[in-house]
Amino acid sequence: MVLDSDFSKRLYQDYLMYRENNLTKRRFKHSDILPLIERLKDKDIFKVNKVGESVGGRSINLVTYGEGEIPVFLWSQMHGDESTATMAIFDIFNFLSANDDFNPCRKKFSKKLKIYFMPMVNPDGAELFQRETALNIDINRDAARTQTTEAKVLFEVFNSVKAKFGFNLHDQDRVYSAGQSHRSAAISFLAPPFNFNRDINKTRGDAMKLIVKMNEILMQFIPGHIAKYTDEFEPRAFGDNFQKLGTSTILIESGSWHEDPEKQFIRKLNFIALLAAFKSISDGSYKKNEIDSYNKIPDNQKNMMDLVIRNVKYTWGDKEYYIDLGINRTEVNINGSHKFYYESMLEEIGDLSVFHGYEDYDFEGCSIHPGKIYGREFESPEEIKKIDFISLYSQGYLFIKLFNQQTREDLYNLPINIVLNNSSPKSVVLKAGSRANFYIEKNGQIEYVVVNGFMFNLRSKTGEIKNGLSFYDI
Ligand SMILES: [Zn+2]
Missing domain, CATH: 3.40.630.10 (Zn peptidases)
Structure with a gap:
């Protein structure tokens, strides 16, 4: 037997x-x-x-x-x-x-x-x-x-x-x-x-x-x-x-x-x-x-999250805090088809010691900052596709402005967030319940960016940002 x-x-x-x-x-x-x-x-x-x-x-x-x-x-x-x-x-x-x-x-x-x-x-x-x-x-x-x-x-x-x-x-x-x-x-x-x-x-x-x-x-x-x-x-x-x-x-x-x-x-x-x-x-x-x-x-x-970032320094007013951040990503179907894009969610900020990330990083000695909006305005997704994204990331720009855009359809595969049309972007904040877009700095140098919950390592040039999101208002 x-x-x-x-x-x-x-x-x-x-x-x-x-x-x-x-x-x-x-x-x-x-x-x-x-x-x-x-x-x-x-x-x-x-x-x-x-x-x-x-x-x-x-x-x-x-x-x-x-x-x-x-x-x-x-x-x-x-x-x-x-x-x-x-x-x-x-x-x-x-x-x-x-x-x-x-x-x-x-x-x-x-x-x-x-x-x-x-x-x-x-x-x-x-x-x-x-x-x-x-x-x-x-x-x-x-x-x-x-x-x-x-x-x-x-x-x-x-x-x-x-x-x-x-x-x-x-x-x-x-x-x-x-x-x-x-x-x-x-x-x-x-x-x-x-x-x-x-x-x-x-x-x-x-x-x-x-x-x-x-x-x-x-x-x-x-x-x-x-x-x-x-x-x-x-x-x-x-x-x-x-x-x-x-x-x-x-x-x-x-x-x-x-x-x-x-x-x-x-x-x-x-x-x-x-x-x-x-x-x-x-x-x-x-x-x-x-x-x-x-x-x-x-x-x-329920102890798992897609991405957990630990021990980053966050400055609020003149005070410094050490926080963890937990992020999940969901697949959102496009027009009831098998095509989809990802939507991130900053689930929780604070002490996340009970959680574990499928991707889990300890960033002790680093500081976290909300992503910035790039000043220049663009006319078409084609124009955006020509951008050197890594250069933008390394300056903390995780959002770009796009005008004359009728549909979101061709925006789902851009590795950056888009602020659409005439919406007036307010400042981006780190808040539970919002999308995850921030960068991590060490000794004044941006080392990592997180765009829509996906991390990119600027030092080793590794990581894949599957897609950013488009916003009317942020
Ligand atoms: Zn089932």
Whole structure:
């Protein structure tokens, strides 16, 4: 018998052999996965059924593998902008289709399990890369009422499959840490409760035991980076309802990892955790785990920020203060497309010792100053594109004035902030709730600038300012 830990280590090493190379970024559409689903129809080991359509007329498909007695159901991307596990599901299809040393394991899955995959429950949401459906309804608050077409499809399949185990696959915010640590919650698990009391019955208990198994497996690769999602009962959510109806349901939240913006490492972790779960279900090994070990998994805490700057000197009046600053960035979709720009937020100023930044700098001995507005006025974005930005940064200019501009469209890719048209710029201030635009000085020399939450190091000329923002008034 292959040990669970050996099995997962080999999966970890050999992952690239199974990775679906047509999916490499978080933002993809229904039209990107359709040819991959079509391809599965040629393989005898899969059954592919169209089980419904989104309100926008896009197909929702169910892929079935195995002939066993234990039904397992996985569904992903009911939130259109949470696509990490969908990528992992296509990796799993490649794994199941391959012919190599893992054959005994495939044979076992096929003999013991009947696995139903529903990738991309919300294709219209994926089209716009937004959480909700085309009707702007959150499917995961529609399990009780099932008004949306997509929720109906999901519930119908759930009722027909009668799964022993269910996997509810989502993505969570970047802010989560594993407990009170400075480590990002790369994966968070939850055995959703089935009532307000959060009681534990056999169904929920089995989900907890399987989570303990998956946690044990992932701990080999990402120790300290696994957490538990909050377990308040949500009567409108699918996981909570499916648990109540007797399917041991596991929520997997794909979180964040340093320098992995496209979540390709998190995708790999999903691949490993899910295959390890299939193995454990097929040989029953999860039953030996203790529910108590589930309770010991640290809770999700909000300790992470995108950028934390520490110990900078800030002068107010004639006094000096030492402060930390915490900044987050959000992706904002442009016109409901897959194009986006970043918007920064200065979350907090003061003592940020409880937070940790994906980028985290100690600037002791340096002073901080709000970005300045460049005096000259420009006529067009083309004119601005010719500017030597580094020269402006090194003088503290992080804003430039632009006249005669009708649209913001072509401003999203400039590495500087724009003050538009005839607005009269006031002075820029450092304030929680505002955008993050400032520079850091050492011995009278500007060494770093932060433009819209992105840092550039003027000494080493490193860093990437993805975009500034445009303002009518600042
Ligand atoms: Zn979600």
